[in-house]
Amino acid sequence: MREASSSAGTAGGDVLTLTAEGLYCPAGGFHIDPVRPVERALVTHGHADHARPGNGAVLASRETLDIMAIRYGEDFAGRRQQARPGEVLRIGEVRVSFHPAGHVLGSMQVRIETAQGMRTVVSGDYKRQADPTCAPFELLACEVFVTEATFGLPVFRHPPAAEEIGKLLKSLSLFPERTHLVGAYSLGKAQRVIAELRAAGYGRTIYLHGALERLCAYYQAQGIDLGSLEPVGRQAKELAGEIVLCPPGQLADRWARRFGDPVTAVASGWVRVRARARQRGAELPLVISDHADWDGLRETVAQTGAGEIWVTHGAEDALVHWCRQQGLAARPLNLLGYGDEGDAAEPAGKGKAAETAAGIGSET
Amino acid sequence: MQRFAALLDRLSFEPRRSAKLALMADYFRSESDPARGLALAALTGGLSFRHAKPAMLRALVAERVDPHLFELSYDFVGDLSETIALIWPAAEGGEIAPPELPEVVQRLQQAGRGEAPGMIAGWLDALDETGRWALLKLVTGGLRVGVSARLAKTAVAALGPLQADDIEQVWHGMSPPYDGLFAWALGEGEPPQTDDPVPFRPAMLAHPLEPRDIEALDTADFAAEWKWDGIRVQAAASKGQDGRLRRRLYSRTGDDISAAFPDLVETLDFDAALDGELLVVIDGIAQSFNALQQRLNRKTVSAKLMRELPAAIRAYDLLALGGEDLRERPFRERRALLERFLGQLDHPRIDLSPLVPSPDWEALAKAREAPADHHEGEDAAAIEGLMLKRWDAAYVPGRPKGQWYKWKRDPFRVDAVLMYAQRGHGKRSSYYSDYTFGVWREGEEGAELVPVGKAYFGFTDEELLEIDRFVRQNTINRFGPVREVRHEPQAGLVIEVAFEGLNRPPRHKSGLAMRFPRVARLRWDKPPAEADRIETLLALLPQDEVSAAT
Numbered sequence: 001m002r003e004a005s006s007s008a009g010t011a012g013g014d015v016l017t018l019t020a021e022g023l024y025c026p027a028g029g030f031h032i033d034p035v036r037p038v039e040r041a042l043v044t045h046g047h048a049d050h051a052r053p054g055n056g057a058v059l060a061s062r063e064t065l066d067i068m069a070i071r072y073g074e075d076f077a078g079r080r081q082q083a084r085p086g087e088v089l090r091i092g093e094v095r096v097s098f099h100p101a102g103h104v105l106g107s108m109q110v111r112i113e114t115a116q117g118m119r120t121v122v123s124g125d126y127k128r129q130a131d132p133t134c135a136p137f138e139l140l141a142c143e144v145f146v147t148e149a150t151f152g153l154p155v156f157r158h159p160p161a162a163e164e165i166g167k168l169l170k171s172l173s174l175f176p177e178r179t180h181l182v183g184a185y186s187l188g189k190a191q192r193v194i195a196e197l198r199a200a201g202y203g204r205t206i207y208l209h210g211a212l213e214r215l216c217a218y219y220q221a222q223g224i225d226l227g228s229l230e231p232v233g234r235q236a237k238e239l240a241g242e243i244v245l246c247p248p249g250q251l252a253d254r255w256a257r258r259f260g261d262p263v264t265a266v267a268s269g270w271v272r273v274r275a276r277a278r279q280r281g282a283e284l285p286l287v288i289s290d291h292a293d294w295d296g297l298r299e300t301v302a303q304t305g306a307g308e309i310w311v312t313h314g315a316e317d318a319l320v321h322w323c324r325q326q327g328l329a330a331r332p333l334n335l336l337g338y339g340d341e342g343d344a345a346e347p348a349g350k351g352k353a354a355e356t357a358a359g360i361g362s363e364t
Numbered sequence: 365m366q367r368f369a370a371l372l373d374r375l376s377f378e379p380r381r382s383a384k385l386a387l388m389a390d391y392f393r394s395e396s397d398p399a400r401g402l403a404l405a406a407l408t409g410g411l412s413f414r415h416a417k418p419a420m421l422r423a424l425v426a427e428r429v430d431p432h433l434f435e436l437s438y439d440f441v442g443d444l445s446e447t448i449a450l451i452w453p454a455a456e457g458g459e460i461a462p463p464e465l466p467e468v469v470q471r472l473q474q475a476g477r478g479e480a481p482g483m484i485a486g487w488l489d490a491l492d493e494t495g496r497w498a499l500l501k502l503v504t505g506g507l508r509v510g511v512s513a514r515l516a517k518t519a520v521a522a523l524g525p526l527q528a529d530d531i532e533q534v535w536h537g538m539s540p541p542y543d544g545l546f547a548w549a550l551g552e553g554e555p556p557q558t559d560d561p562v563p564f565r566p567a568m569l570a571h572p573l574e575p576r577d578i579e580a581l582d583t584a585d586f587a588a589e590w591k592w593d594g595i596r597v598q599a600a601a602s603k604g605q606d607g608r609l610r611r612r613l614y615s616r617t618g619d620d621i622s623a624a625f626p627d628l629v630e631t632l633d634f635d636a637a638l639d640g641e642l643l644v645v646i647d648g649i650a651q652s653f654n655a656l657q658q659r660l661n662r663k664t665v666s667a668k669l670m671r672e673l674p675a676a677i678r679a680y681d682l683l684a685l686g687g688e689d690l691r692e693r694p695f696r697e698r699r700a701l702l703e704r705f706l707g708q709l710d711h712p713r714i715d716l717s718p719l720v721p722s723p724d725w726e727a728l729a730k731a732r733e734a735p736a737d738h739h740e741g742e743d744a745a746a747i748e749g750l751m752l753k754r755w756d757a758a759y760v761p762g763r764p765k766g767q768w769y770k771w772k773r774d775p776f777r778v779d780a781v782l783m784y785a786q787r788g789h790g791k792r793s794s795y796y797s798d799y800t801f802g803v804w805r806e807g808e809e810g811a812e813l814v815p816v817g818k819a820y821f822g823f824t825d826e827e828l829l830e831i832d833r834f835v836r837q838n839t840i841n842r843f844g845p846v847r848e849v850r851h852e853p854q855a856g857l858v859i860e861v862a863f864e865g866l867n868r869p870p871r872h873k874s875g876l877a878m879r880f881p882r883v884a885r886l887r888w889d890k891p892p893a894e895a896d897r898i899e900t901l902l903a904l905l906p907q908d909e910v911s912a913a914t
């Protein structure tokens with residue numbers, strides 16, 4: 001973790017600094033997505049690498065607050081406050097507003113405006129692709145843009161989700177006697193895969209691993225139509241030819257053995273790279289991501305009009321290099337604790353997988 | 365091209381043999397000629413393009429992509445073709461119709477050195493990520509999608525009533541795009557007329573001799589031969605309709621390996637097809653497999669290597685002579701014809717594999733234990749056991765029951781599949797030098813590999829480098845210092861493991877533990893599907909050995 005002083009001398013450095021807990025706004029007295037408990041946290045969305053329990057107070061969208069309560073229990077924070085999209089709140093000496101990031105249900109960007117009118121936007125995780133399960137990304141003009149870069153390499157260009165869903169349906173017709181087991185993160189990815197399947201005309205019941213049930217039920221309660229869903233429960237071979245969703249870590253687990261000889265699909269942006277797809281045990285990689293791809297990152301950086309770009313959460317080097325070529329001031333934040341999905345040396349079925357199995361996966 | 369790309373994409377991730385067959389059959393059934401024939405040629409290694417080399421591809425991408433961004437990406441992806449496929453920027457000026465496979469093959473084969481880069485760049489512009497990846501794999505010649513030539517032919521056969529061996533029969537008389545092959549396989553046309561005078565004749569294979577066989581079989585019904593430590597080949601020569609002599613050397617699986625052995629192939633001046641063992645023979649003495657191994661898997665061979673390690677054939681069967689197919693005849697007749705044929709041929713690089721007297725099992729057991737005492741030549745060290753062939757057996761492709769047996773000299777050898785590799789210690793710490801290997805067993809969901817032991821010596825320095833490279837390129841999982849490598853029926857590394865004994869420890873996954881296991885040899889020539897089964901090991905347990913000796 002860098003010292004707070006390293007951000008001095010830049011425009012953004014006047015508004016945000018880096019502390020051991022993460023991004024901190026001294027003028028507002030709050031952290032954004034802190035990695036350790038703090039007094040006052042602004043949380044962009046419910047993924048475990050952004051939303052952690054134990055903070056004194058949490059300000060987040062209604063959905064994010066609900067999701068944190070589902071995952072961590074009602075006492076996940078001392079106090080909670082709901083941020084309505086677009087509503088401007090005065091916190092300390094700055095004005096703060098939340099705006100949709102298009103990442104998962106309830107995901108927000110945070111805009112901070114100083115008394116002098118300088119605007120800083122912290123993107124959180126975001127994507128520009130359409131997603132039937134959440135509000136679309138809202139473009140915000142600003143002077144300083146703190147962007148994620150999970151897929152910040154030019155090899156990542158996500159295809160339309162419908163194309164990938166088409167691969168799944170084609171496989172289902174080629175191997176109608178085999179269960180199609182799809183590994184998808186429990187918050188966001190699973191619901192998006194289901195919604196995209198429905199959009200492609202797939203009407204059969206979709207079966208869920210236990211770790212996905214609560215969040216799918218929550219999405220449905222929020223009015224997102226996911227069609228007929230059913231827990232896998234004790235069903236096994238009778239699900240031949242059906243689509244079953246589970247957290248990615250379960251694909252290589254004992255749990256998956258009950259299906260006999262399933263086709264193992266993985267829905268993730270990482271499976272665009274073959275070695276990564278193999279590591280994740282994908283026989284049918286579905287390149288479906290809830291993050292901006294390389295083109296999306298560049299487009300967004302350009303459209304914000306920001307002259308200063310801070311890059312975090314992933315492959316910072318490439319995007320920083322590109323920004324500087326465009327004449328933008330850019331710096332990598334190298335924040336620890338976010339998006340550790342990028343670590344290739346991770347064994348399947350261990351550690352992280354156990355975490356995702358418990359339903360608190362952190363894509364992402 | 366896009367449908368071919370989709371096929372390669374699925375195959376590259378699919379570990380199951382049956383599913384690979386289904387994917388290929390689905391493609392062959394729905395694709396038309398000549399695209400499917402060219403796809404088959406690509407899958408069987410039958411296409412090559414002179415001008416598409418990694419350096420040229422790097423130069424192409426350097427024109428379009430920032431070098432620093434490329435290096436960061438290449439670091440992350442790890443594979444050059446894949447990095448280029450993913451990073452290639454979208455073409456300016458909108459969509460271009462993607463090329464069809466026949467167009468790509470035809471134009472690139474006819475292209476001159478100067479034209480090829482522009483041609484490939486144009487196609488890269490027109491294709492999507494998967495299409496670009498498949499194009500680059502195709503033109504650089506390394507598909508590596510876990511499909512052997514044999515499996516691809518099996519998929520063609522699976523389109524209708526044919527067997528893979530039916531395809532093999534006509535295979536070497538055809539060339540891409542194999543006109544008429546698919547119509548025949550689909551039952552819609554006549555067998556393709558080939559005028560190949562030297563087709564591959566699918567090999568007849570032996571079963572391992574089990575203790576119960578010894579009780580049940582009479583040695584008088586069998587010819588016994590030495591089992592040589594080389595590779596099984598078929599050497600065929602014959603005149604075509606044009607009067608020109610064609611010569612070919614085939615591996616046991618039907619791969620044409622002539623190019624690696626011109627010293628031998630050019631001397632095949634006869635009209636016959638021989639079945640025999642390929643060996644390096646120096647001054648009449650067959651050398652160890654290690655000598656031969658240096659000459660395998662080569663596209664070309666230097667004069668020096670041919671001089672130092674001259675190849676020869678020790679023949680043990682005659683499949684065709686003077687245009688007549690002898691395979692229906694009993695081995696007794698074929699052997700007599702072989703002896704007469706070789707006697708007349710008097711060829712410096714082809715000799716006869718001698719018979720071993722087999723009055724009874726005791727005599728055979730002794731010969732197997734101590735070949736040097738029972739073999740007149742000075743190359744008993746190149747003997748790895750005995751072959752038993754039924755005198756009245758016809759030559760039948762595949763592994764027919766009760767006809768041929770192999771009785772290996774060292775019973776403690778198995779062909780196992782590399783499953784995991786771990787970094788070594790000390791000066792080997794940068795190499796993957798500790799290997800966990802497995803053999804097949806019948807699991808709930810079909811054949812599966814079960815780990816049976818670990819080996820961390822027995823290989824040469826050169827072999828260590830080869831295995832290390834294999835491990836790095838075929839990692840599918842990492843667990844700290846341990847890598848799991850590909851180990852599928854059609855993709856993986858077969859290791860011949862030698863060991864001193866076997867017992868049943870109380871707690872071991874397979875119920876077996878090897879004593880002193882070591883890497884005896886790398887079997888790059890063998891698909892994992894052909895590695896040994898757990899039953900082979902179970903048969904080696906001590907109590908069985910006792911009955912085998914009596």
Ligand SMILES: [Zn+2]
Pocket residue numbers: 045047050103125363364
């Ligand atoms: Zn996220």
Ligand SMILES: [Zn+2]
Pocket residue numbers: 047049050125313338339363364
């Ligand atoms: Zn994240």
